[in-house]
Amino acid sequence: MGLVALRGAILGEPTDSVALEAIKAMAVFAVVGGLVGWIADILVRDAVEQAFRKRVEWYREGLSDAGLIEEGSKRN
DSSP: OHHHHHHHHHHTOOHHHHHHHHHHHHHHHHHHHHHHHHHHHHHHHHHHHHHHHHHHHHHHHHHHHTTSSOTTOTTO
16 A cells, blocks of 8 residues: 555655555455465465374374274274
8 A cells, every 4th residue: 555655656646546546456455365365274274184183193003003002992
């Protein structure tokens, strides 16, 4: 928004058109930022879930190898 206002001041554009352009630019960047954030959230959640599941599987294999849990138990 500040860049649009600066450009308008440098080029001597009317204030009302500069303000309208600045609001439009802010709205576009808000939508784009929301979409990018939504996609990033999905990717991060997926990565964390995969890492967690892998770690739990590693832990369960360690318990099984040590004979601390039975194969086919409900907790497995």
